[in-house]
Amino acid sequence: MSNPPNGAARPEAKALLAALHPAMVALMDELSGVMFCAKDADGRYVLVNQVFVGRTRERSRRDVIGRRASDLFVPELAERYESQDARVRATEKPLRGELELIRHVGGAPGWFLTSKFPLHDEAGAYVGLVSVSQDLRSGDADDATIQAMARLRADIEDRLERGEVPSVADLAALAGCSPASLDRRVRRVFGLSPRQLVLRLRVDRAAHLLTSSTVPLADVATAAGFYDQPSFTRTFARLTGETPSSFRSRSRRA
Template sequence: MAQIEDILTQLDQPFTGEVLFDHLPDIVFFIKNTMGQYLVVNNTLVQRCGLKAKSDLLGKTPGEVLRPPLAQSFEDQDRKVLETGQPLIGQLELHFYASRDVGWCLTSKLPLRNKAGEVVGLVGVSQDLRLPDLATDEYQHVINAINYAEANLENPPSVAQLAEIAEMSPYQLDRRMRRVFGLTTGQWLLKLRIDLAQRRLRMTDESISSIAMEAGYADQSAFTRQFRRATGMSPRDYRSARRAT
């Protein structure tokens, strides 16, 4: 610890990680103050917001640079971390940006504390999820489970059922799913169902209740709650926002 402090005190400028994260295009990085305003951002976040320079973001909140439903979700997350001092770890989210890019991310936010232990801000990252290469014999059983889940979304299987199809224990299946998707089996199932729902909302005029059933939800309110948690907006708001782009 003393060696780290010695190095940090010799630096010309405080180290925030900004320069490092500027070279990681699949990761959004930011530091915010207690008002939820951006103090440090990387180039990826600037691009995702459809802006030209970091100065267009600094000192602003998500609500000032993003559309209301998505911005509200981010601000609610920030407020919870800042008020409770509890980190948000590995939140699976579907993001869409001013640039019209859409994708799944794993988001983590940690409180920043001063020497007195008071929360003075937060630091966060959102990492893009990328489709893995499963073309190996080792993962053939995993592919069987994935194919089964994709073909039975109206009555989605449990993690235990998928593990049985994959001929392994739930723990073993989880390890392989984490290795290739960066997600637990349960998180991947949720992603699969929300992916279907957001496609149907964007591309069809089906009722929300019908789409909920297609995605394996017998209860529309349960579907709405889970969809809002994953995307930051209701299915109705998501449909309107996507069609406005």
């Protein structure tokens, strides 16, 4: 991903660029259905991919770099993006799986799942954030279905917070439909089965605890709904490619 010169020479932009891995940045240009951007501590775009540019009023990255959300999007969207950014900065916690209807200028709106992660320099100072928004390609799902699935996801996360792991029958009851209908809706929106969605959210919860706290691994396993630490370790390693302990160690070195 080339880096346009305008806005890139500012100290805030340089600090952010230093915190980003070049391979990760290059990979973002290979994704056709994912908007990617990196904003510095001043709220200005430092890096974007072409998918991101396509959702703005501009035609090239050069026209986007160095500008803020309010320069590129309608006020309602810009205010929401800036509110999300402020939350990430204030809490020092990622924003995960935020369902958004992003309108293409002059085109149809599209549903996206947005996640944002704070970035820090070697001294631990906040230097900005990275954001990815996955196109749900909702041509096969109507708005009501997508919104219902967003509520279902929130319900699952609430149950996990209370130490409950919902079954498929629980999820069907929450969604007010049969298990077969639930399976179709979840696959249509998230590209996963209901069981896979619950498991992914459990692993997401575990990953957050591993990177944001010093909670013992056994307690992380319990908080993520696993029977014991060995079963947690096996499942986490299978899905992420590394053990919980190595995942935690690497996040501290990053």
